[in-house]
Amino acid sequence: MNKIIRGLIAMALIVGLGALFPSASGAATKPNGELTVSAAASLTDVFPVIADAFQKRFPGTKINFNFAGSSTVMNQVITGAPVDVIATASEPTMSIGVAAALVARPLLFAKNSMTIAVPSGNPAKIKSLADVQRGGLLLGVCDPAVPCGAAAVELFSKNNIAVTPVTRELDVRSLLGKVISGDLDVGIVYITDVRAAGSKVEFVEIPLKDNVGTTYPIAMVSDSKNQELAQRFVNFVRFNTTSQGILRAFGFAKPW
Numbered sequence: 001m002n003k004i005i006r007g008l009i010a011m012a013l014i015v016g017l018g019a020l021f022p023s024a025s026g027a028a029t030k031p032n033g034e035l036t037v038s039a040a041a042s043l044t045d046v047f048p049v050i051a052d053a054f055q056k057r058f059p060g061t062k063i064n065f066n067f068a069g070s071s072t073v074m075n076q077v078i079t080g081a082p083v084d085v086i087a088t089a090s091e092p093t094m095s096i097g098v099a100a101a102l103v104a105r106p107l108l109f110a111k112n113s114m115t116i117a118v119p120s121g122n123p124a125k126i127k128s129l130a131d132v133q134r135g136g137l138l139l140g141v142c143d144p145a146v147p148c149g150a151a152a153v154e155l156f157s158k159n160n161i162a163v164t165p166v167t168r169e170l171d172v173r174s175l176l177g178k179v180i181s182g183d184l185d186v187g188i189v190y191i192t193d194v195r196a197a198g199s200k201v202e203f204v205e206i207p208l209k210d211n212v213g214t215t216y217p218i219a220m221v222s223d224s225k226n227q228e229l230a231q232r233f234v235n236f237v238r239f240n241t242t243s244q245g246i247l248r249a250f251g252f253a254k255p256w
Helices: 003-020 046-057 070-078 091-099 129-133 147-158 172-181 191-200 227-239 241-249
Strands: 033-040 061-068 085-087 107-119 139-142 167-169 186-190 201-204 213-220
Touching: 033 046, 033 070, 033 227, 046 061, 046 227, 046 241, 061 070, 070 085, 070 091, 085 227, 091 147, 091 213, 107 147, 107 172, 107 191, 107 227, 107 241, 129 186, 139 147, 139 172, 147 186, 147 213, 167 172, 172 186, 172 191, 172 201, 186 191, 191 201, 213 227, 227 241
Parallel strands: 033 061, 033 085, 139 167, 139 186
Antiparallel strands: 085 213, 107 186, 107 201, 107 213
């Protein structure tokens, strides 16, 4: 094989890899266009901040969001909704898209854990996880079909907690809203959600040894109309120090 042919092959490989993994500096190309990102409800507060940092770094880009329960956003991809990037609150949910070849290789970018949310003033006087078993308590959880519900099931099983929730919500923000309003005495939600709610809600910590967590993957949707920009945003969320710093500030931990 002569030097010219070897050189052409090498150049083709570099170009191909560059499309999948744009350079961190963004010097190779100047991305532009719009993306639609469907993401887990627990990312409602943090993702717009990350998107703002992305758009400032790459003028000419715009990120539009759709937030819902992880199973809902995955169903959107399955049914062919115009989504470019998907971020879920659990790996099993993302694996559905991987198995159907609907998404590119996911990257883990954050980790979350559970806490006990109570209305301001903690009228039911919840002091520990064991207290959620109390008779007559209005307890809410997420539906087991979504990651925060699956995590609640795991949490109760791990700690031998027997409960009968009065509601099973399809996303964590809906559940938290019912705690804030006082419609529920207690709800099992992500720690990041109570932090985002601030003084609107109180919480009771679950000891680390008793707690459970979930990891968040993000991936480009395979039929995205702007794959280069979609993969660039995925990489930005996972690898960029600014993005990871924002996630830490909102209470998300590293998944690695």
